[in-house]
Amino acid sequence: MRPDQATAAATVPAPKAKRMPRAQREQLMLDAAVSVFAKSGYHSASMDEIAEAGGVSKPMLYLYLGSKEELFAACLRREAGGLVAAFRDAAAPQLPPGDQLFGGLVAFFRFVGERRDSWALLNQHARSSGGEPVVAEVGQVRRQVVAAVTALVRRAVGSGVQEDPTGRDRGEAAAIAEAIVGAADALARWVAETGGEPPEDSARRLMSVLWIGLEPRMRGARFVPATPSN
Amino acid sequence: MRPDQATAAATVPAPKAKRMPRAQREQLMLDAAVSVFAKSGYHSASMDEIAEAGGVSKPMLYLYLGSKEELFAACLRREAGGLVAAFRDAAAPQLPPGDQLFGGLVAFFRFVGERRDSWALLNQHARSSGGEPVVAEVGQVRRQVVAAVTALVRRAVGSGVQEDPTGRDRGEAAAIAEAIVGAADALARWVAETGGEPPEDSARRLMSVLWIGLEPRMRGARFVPATPSN
Amino acid sequence: MRPDQATAAATVPAPKAKRMPRAQREQLMLDAAVSVFAKSGYHSASMDEIAEAGGVSKPMLYLYLGSKEELFAACLRREAGGLVAAFRDAAAPQLPPGDQLFGGLVAFFRFVGERRDSWALLNQHARSSGGEPVVAEVGQVRRQVVAAVTALVRRAVGSGVQEDPTGRDRGEAAAIAEAIVGAADALARWVAETGGEPPEDSARRLMSVLWIGLEPRMRGARFVPATPSN
Amino acid sequence: MRPDQATAAATVPAPKAKRMPRAQREQLMLDAAVSVFAKSGYHSASMDEIAEAGGVSKPMLYLYLGSKEELFAACLRREAGGLVAAFRDAAAPQLPPGDQLFGGLVAFFRFVGERRDSWALLNQHARSSGGEPVVAEVGQVRRQVVAAVTALVRRAVGSGVQEDPTGRDRGEAAAIAEAIVGAADALARWVAETGGEPPEDSARRLMSVLWIGLEPRMRGARFVPATPSN
DNA sequence: GATGAATGAGAGTTCATTCAT
DNA sequence: CATGAATGAACTCTCATTCAT
Numbered sequence: 001m002r003p004d005q006a007t008a009a010a011t012v013p014a015p016k017a018k019r020m021p022r023a024q025r026e027q028l029m030l031d032a033a034v035s036v037f038a039k040s041g042y043h044s045a046s047m048d049e050i051a052e053a054g055g056v057s058k059p060m061l062y063l064y065l066g067s068k069e070e071l072f073a074a075c076l077r078r079e080a081g082g083l084v085a086a087f088r089d090a091a092a093p094q095l096p097p098g099d100q101l102f103g104g105l106v107a108f109f110r111f112v113g114e115r116r117d118s119w120a121l122l123n124q125h126a127r128s129s130g131g132e133p134v135v136a137e138v139g140q141v142r143r144q145v146v147a148a149v150t151a152l153v154r155r156a157v158g159s160g161v162q163e164d165p166t167g168r169d170r171g172e173a174a175a176i177a178e179a180i181v182g183a184a185d186a187l188a189r190w191v192a193e194t195g196g197e198p199p200e201d202s203a204r205r206l207m208s209v210l211w212i213g214l215e216p217r218m219r220g221a222r223f224v225p226a227t228p229s230n
Numbered sequence: 231m232r233p234d235q236a237t238a239a240a241t242v243p244a245p246k247a248k249r250m251p252r253a254q255r256e257q258l259m260l261d262a263a264v265s266v267f268a269k270s271g272y273h274s275a276s277m278d279e280i281a282e283a284g285g286v287s288k289p290m291l292y293l294y295l296g297s298k299e300e301l302f303a304a305c306l307r308r309e310a311g312g313l314v315a316a317f318r319d320a321a322a323p324q325l326p327p328g329d330q331l332f333g334g335l336v337a338f339f340r341f342v343g344e345r346r347d348s349w350a351l352l353n354q355h356a357r358s359s360g361g362e363p364v365v366a367e368v369g370q371v372r373r374q375v376v377a378a379v380t381a382l383v384r385r386a387v388g389s390g391v392q393e394d395p396t397g398r399d400r401g402e403a404a405a406i407a408e409a410i411v412g413a414a415d416a417l418a419r420w421v422a423e424t425g426g427e428p429p430e431d432s433a434r435r436l437m438s439v440l441w442i443g444l445e446p447r448m449r450g451a452r453f454v455p456a457t458p459s460n
Numbered sequence: 461m462r463p464d465q466a467t468a469a470a471t472v473p474a475p476k477a478k479r480m481p482r483a484q485r486e487q488l489m490l491d492a493a494v495s496v497f498a499k500s501g502y503h504s505a506s507m508d509e510i511a512e513a514g515g516v517s518k519p520m521l522y523l524y525l526g527s528k529e530e531l532f533a534a535c536l537r538r539e540a541g542g543l544v545a546a547f548r549d550a551a552a553p554q555l556p557p558g559d560q561l562f563g564g565l566v567a568f569f570r571f572v573g574e575r576r577d578s579w580a581l582l583n584q585h586a587r588s589s590g591g592e593p594v595v596a597e598v599g600q601v602r603r604q605v606v607a608a609v610t611a612l613v614r615r616a617v618g619s620g621v622q623e624d625p626t627g628r629d630r631g632e633a634a635a636i637a638e639a640i641v642g643a644a645d646a647l648a649r650w651v652a653e654t655g656g657e658p659p660e661d662s663a664r665r666l667m668s669v670l671w672i673g674l675e676p677r678m679r680g681a682r683f684v685p686a687t688p689s690n
Numbered sequence: 691m692r693p694d695q696a697t698a699a700a701t702v703p704a705p706k707a708k709r710m711p712r713a714q715r716e717q718l719m720l721d722a723a724v725s726v727f728a729k730s731g732y733h734s735a736s737m738d739e740i741a742e743a744g745g746v747s748k749p750m751l752y753l754y755l756g757s758k759e760e761l762f763a764a765c766l767r768r769e770a771g772g773l774v775a776a777f778r779d780a781a782a783p784q785l786p787p788g789d790q791l792f793g794g795l796v797a798f799f800r801f802v803g804e805r806r807d808s809w810a811l812l813n814q815h816a817r818s819s820g821g822e823p824v825v826a827e828v829g830q831v832r833r834q835v836v837a838a839v840t841a842l843v844r845r846a847v848g849s850g851v852q853e854d855p856t857g858r859d860r861g862e863a864a865a866i867a868e869a870i871v872g873a874a875d876a877l878a879r880w881v882a883e884t885g886g887e888p889p890e891d892s893a894r895r896l897m898s899v900l901w902i903g904l905e906p907r908m909r910g911a912r913f914v915p916a917t918p919s920n
Numbered sequence: 921g922a923t924g925a926a927t928g929a930g931a932g933t934t935c936a937t938t939c940a941t
Numbered sequence: 942c943a944t945g946a947a948t949g950a951a952c953t954c955t956c957a958t959t960c961a962t
Contacts (some may be wrong), residue, residue: 019925019961041358043273047953057927062954099455128271128354175420175435182416183409190408194401205405207453213443223437225329277936287944289938298936501818503733507957517923519959528957559915584818588731635880635895642876643869650868654861665865667913673903683897685789709940709946737932747948752933 026064029054034075038117042072042129073134076126079118080141086111087145097156101149102207105184109199112188123185142181149177156214180210256294259284264305268347272302272359303364306356309348310371316341317375327386331379332437335414339429342418353415372411379407386444410440486524489514494535498577502532502589533594536586539578540601546571547605557616561609562667565644569659572648583645602641609637616674640670716754719744724765728807732762732819763824766816769808770831776801777835787842792897795874799889802878813875832871839867846904870900
């Protein structure tokens, strides 16, 4: 028995289905790649492993997807696209901003709960893995989401954001949106670690702190330490 | 005593200072390793690079630090320790909880702003890099911070957290603490990208949304969608 | 009959002309192969490239030509045949030997100037590329040419070659023929690099040194160093 | 027994001499590489083979020589240097040009006869093997030699070269030099195939045709076909 | 007859890691 | 104590070659 057989068998090789059209094979390969990348991270994953998990030979991987980095990028693109689509579809524009954000968060938590690998890929591994263009691509996606949330924050509080005459607060809404997204990320991890809960509950948790705090903050309320700083 | 050579020599191969006590050598190596890991990430960094940056030969590196993974872990331990210490020192226990959290956040944002390499290591590269023990290590640190914040949240709202008779809210404070920490991370990145601002400002931004929203939320206020979900 | 598609379609993938007699297909493939081999060399050329350039699928290539090496050999055979034929046709046997050689050289230089790919194949790539049989094949061709030239040299100087009673000069004519052929090769490269000139000029250059030197040499003239060798 | 052992053992692995200084190891590696490249050509030679022939591991090859292409270039540089040096040392500048060329040719034929691998490398494999810079390098060497010969030709015939008032013959000496060098190459191959002879004999053969033909040619003698060309 | 789909085998390259001086 | 010298083991990627339709 060869020594590396044990680890190679860790990921289940798909049942050999020969001779299928290119588009379909490509999806299978992406499925396998997402799964392996999510498990091992970009660097530790080997193309051999991915090929085996996908039930194809390495040359097919390269023929269809180009290179390891392109493969990784394709995975990220597909999964990020799914997440963004879920978010956007759930945040119906005719709703009030709070409901939009709530809907989007529900979709987000559902995605995180249901597609573990996708989320692991996007959240853990995309940050520091591939080359510059790949990271940029995923950063782009995050920026889109933040921009959408920023718009919602702005709409929610009217023009309150721009009342500061000094202009120092111009990025305020963006900062809040960043905080919301970051909090959602963290909460998602917490939910996963804690054992899961309905996505609606997670979304409500977040909204119940962040959205409720939004209004007084935008009216001008500021945190002031009770004790003077050093 | 010579001027502080240790911190300055991080990237430049220090002029060979032979015969130096082991503990000091080790710190020099860690300095170099932190710098290199932060720049290239765990996998792309090579032991050659680190040895050269530290002005030592590779066998010394291995003799003192064991292996690449152990070296990485040692870096994380040291830097995480620094962050936790900074946070804890700033959150003086005799202050009211809000002030404690505020102080801790100021320290956090200062750390992020001043020790870029350390933060890059902890935030970007630790997530998906080493094997299990390394990841566990960093997860441990995060959990410590979250626990501290959780305690503050509990103290801040009195026993309100446990009022829910169904017990469904038992993790509420923890969830909020997670969200706060996640929001702080995200805000830190935003600040870095936006060009920097005084750490007090960043801390105030966060407190002005999260802490202000905390009180009504704990009094029982909940977000309820204006439109019934399907 | 359509305009001469065969030679034109060497690099551009010819518009798919299906159902074409085997012999013709084969020539098209050879055209493509010659062009690609000449451009990239034997090893760097890929069968994919050749198949695409020829407007056929790879299995056809293999069906008709066998293997990469056989394909290369077929190319060499065809092109070498062309060169030898050109040389022979130009060296009309009823002419005096000098005129025969001159005519052959003119044909040779014309071939080199007009069929660049063929010449590149024969001169550059055949030397070190395929396995033994291929090299042998090309060596064979060269030997034919040298033999023809040798005969001309012999005829030109009468039986002078065999006059040496010691027999040490038995290969003399052959050696001279080799030198002539080598000089022609080198001159061909020089002409190509220098920008080209009428083939008659190149042939005359060569004849004006080599042929003129032939006669005194065959009469017994020998180079003798002015200074005694060590 | 592993299946590739047979072919690997084809080149004799040097007796394991461990721990030697870098410069020396490098020479051994180059020796091995020259031998293997000469035998198989650039593309067919594998780094494994070279490493084994040199009694080192592949990483050493890469550490010392950089890459396959750089290794090949280093081989060419070393061998070409040897050949040029031999030629130059033998062509003492105080001698008359004919003796200089004769001496150089003797050295050349000696080199070809004694260092078969070097010559195979330079003559067969360098033409179409490595990337552009490598080929250029070797081309450069040939050009140096041709330039030296050109100078000798010029000196030998005085200013006869420039007598042609039309200027069309400006490259004449260069063309003759090219022809001489090409003839030497070809003769070298012939000598090798025929079984070898003293280098002085080969040099005399060449001089006895080319150099003797030089003078009348430079006096204006031209080959004129006895029969008018078509 | 003709081809899209598929692969076994091997190449160059790099790295963490360890002797032997 | 300290290091130049050395390597086993992988990894990404490519190519000639062949099924199965």
